[in-house]
Amino acid sequence: MQRKIAQIVDSAGSIPREILKKYHIREVAFHINFGGQQQYREHINISSQEFYLRMKDQPDRIPKTSIPGVAEWTQAFEEKYAEGYRDLIVTTIGKALSSSFQSATMAANAFSKGHPDAKIEVVESNTCACGQAALEIKIAQLIEQGQMVTGELVKRVRELLPGVVSLFSVNELTYMRAGGRIGGAAAFLGKLINIKPVCEFWGGVVRPIKPVRCRKKALQLLVDEAVKRIKQAEEAVICVQHALCEEDADYLVTQLRERLNFNGPIYLSPVGAVIGAHSGPGAIGIGIAEG
Template sequence: MSEPKRKVAVVTDSTSSLTQAMGQEYGVHVMPMYVMFGTQTYRDGVDLDAELFYRLLRGNKRLPTTSQPTVADFVQMYTELSHQAEAIVSIHLSHKMSATLDSARSASKELPDVPIHVIDSRSTSMDLGLIAIAAARAAAAGQDATDVVRLVEELVPKTNIFFTVETLEYLHKGGRIGGATALLGSALSIKPVLHVRDGQVEPLEKPRTRKRAIGRLLDLMAEQVGASEAVHAAVLQCDVPDEAQALAEQVAARFHCVELLTTEAGPIIGTHCGPGTLGVAFYTA
């Protein structure tokens, strides 16, 4: 006898900084993006983890490229999930950063008998990851698709992500720099603090040292979160685990965190932001 269908399956993509293992833990189905080193293609989080990614990055003179999942990839995942759930809520990175949303929407049209809700998070990394986790928790609690979609749509404008990079080179070459092009002229002398605004990466401030940039991440978070407000937060990093741990300890000490995750941002974020990226994503409960 087959198990009864659950009400909602939650899908996101691997730009969410959720590994496949984290996806299993939180009940989120993570669609892999593609990373290409020369002629070799990898599926982010499936046959390319962070350790291998940075080893390849250091060993290649040319930067890797990335690509969104295909329509066929989504059709396959949605079809499999349609046997397990009554509806699917699929939450993805900003349409201004990738055509992933287009692939998901096209796939949903090929499955007209399956209720599929495709949502633009207008962000990426753990900003998207936190939204997906919240959606999966709501689904696990028995909420139906209408309630889960409403929750996601409420969280999209509430979530924030602030981060600093070692260099703007990766954002520039990957075409994901948005308004941060204005910083390129002084890129060698600054450690910029950036955020995602209106679905794309934008500059916020131009500290001249790494220490000041990291301090500003905390200050900017404090401007959005009251000292006693409950907050869901995540620290994300690209190949700087020690700095991430130190930042997470400061976040825990300074804010009332009901949830605090620390995670490697993943190969897609690593490709476009580069090693040394460090940031914090959060929303108030």
């Protein structure tokens, strides 16, 4: 009898809440601190909207994020184990962006020693946000199909990784510069005023695509780039994420449907706090996992 596979993710992908419920995905939350005593846990005691409104109201106070601890990963493993799962696949934000992968791996190694009948595979997504969400939804679909054992599934996921796309634009580079996550977008620093840079996460780092002078052109460029990279929309998971700019997100969804002649699902959710802390309100992106 084939063993059931449980899916566990960190919150950097910010998968839509309804998808978490549909596929019984266990999310392990990042921590958020605005400079005071109180620590927040993403999606648990602070919503995405509350997070971005607070950033907007207090622009001089850049929030800090920290990874889920080993104990939090262990709790997630224990919960799934108690539900009868013995095979667990875990996905995290890319290692170049965070040490969440290392924390999950430490927890998995310790848990496996005490539970020799459990098999835990930890995979770093090599990306984040909308691209990570697209990959994790694709994994959920593959698990639901029930055609692969854990080893086959992990192999398939690793084959998908090089093709995962994470396109994004920010209203300004201020937050990325303050958080030290500017990466390849440093090429835009001399043009901080009145540009809307379009970038992508590639190999876990930011790579610039093109600076444009207005928001509408940035949105259109995001669509153009996404359409170029999607070979067959029916086989792709497409995610749109935004930070307090729902109208722009709806525009992207409409444009993608028209350009791709596609009526299937396009998943919509907020940009998670671990990325939003470095991109700020107004950030928006398109994630794609195909194959």
